[in-house]
Amino acid sequence: xxFTVAIDxxxxxxxxxxxxxxxxxxxFAHLDTGLLYRxxxxxxxDDGRGVIDPHWAAELARRLTPEDLERPSLRSARAAQAASxxxxxxxxxxxxxxxxxxxxxxxxxxxxxxxxxxxxxxxEAEAKLFVTASDEIRAGRRLAELGTGTxxxxxADLQARDARDAARDVAPMVAAKDALLLDTSDLSIDxxxxxxxxxxxxxxxxxx
Ligand code: CDP
Numbered sequence: 334x335x336f337t338v339a340i341d342x343x344x345x346x347x348x349x350x351x352x353x354x355x356x357x358x359x360x361f362a363h364l365d366t367g368l369l370y371r372x373x374x375x376x377x378x379d380d381g382r383g384v385i386d387p388h389w390a391a392e393l394a395r396r397l398t399p400e401d402l403e404r405p406s407l408r409s410a411r412a413a414q415a416a417s418x419x420x421x422x423x424x425x426x427x428x429x430x431x432x433x434x435x436x437x438x439x440x441x442x443x444x445x446x447x448x449x450x451x452x453x454x455x456x457e458a459e460a461k462l463f464v465t466a467s468d469e470i471r472a473g474r475r476l477a478e479l480g481t482g483t484x485x486x487x488x489a490d491l492q493a494r495d496a497r498d499a500a501r502d503v504a505p506m507v508a509a510k511d512a513l514l515l516d517t518s519d520l521s522i523d524x525x526x527x528x529x530x531x532x533x534x535x536x537x538x539x540x541x
Pocket of ligand 1: 343344345346348349366367368370371413416417418420421446447448449450494495498
């Protein structure tokens with residue numbers, strides 16, 4: 334069976350938690366597509382001694398391996414900011430397209446979370462969610478996750494990244510017209526996950 338769940342939304346809205354839970358509940362494979370951009374960005378920064386060369390970043394994207402996605406440094410605020418810069422480069426996005434498209438249509442079902450899954454990677458996805466939360470709630474959650482930094486700094490980082498992601502020419506962050514909007518500002522993790530799982534189950538063949 335081919336069945337794709339596309340989960341998009343701004344930074345730290347809860348996409349990853351929801352995506353992992355939906356995948357576990359249905360036995361689907363999961364891909365956190367943000368890790369692809371984070372991995373390219375961190376390697377490009379390291380190789381360029383802090384400066385990203387667009388052509389080299391695209392080459393790194395073509396050479397990514399599964400091990401590159403495992404580095405703990407990918408979760409840092411530095412990696413997040415740099416990721417949104419390489420993510421605006423058309424050549425980098427092009428290099429990562431096929432892998433994501435194939436992952437989305439793999440046998441047995443797939444959940445992908447990112448910014449452009451329901452719009453560019455898999456417009457034909459059977460279930461699409463656009464997960465949001467207020468800026469302040471997202472900053473608070475990300476601060477707790479990172480365990481370092483200030484609230485104001487984290488909030489400013491998220492807002493800068495969202496603005497860049499929404500304004501770029503190629504694959505900007507936008508909700509697909511047929512996506513379910515899920516605002517998690519006032520929802521517990523369990524409640525958000527329950528809503529997402531119920532929605533996806535409804536869309537399964539023969540689902541209730
Ligand atoms: O976890 P968080 O929501 O903070 O970020 P992420 O999903 O790891 O994505 C990091 C950055 O990668 C984003 O700010 C985007 O610039 C970029 N990204 C993208 O452009 N397209 C995707 N499908 C996924 C991430």
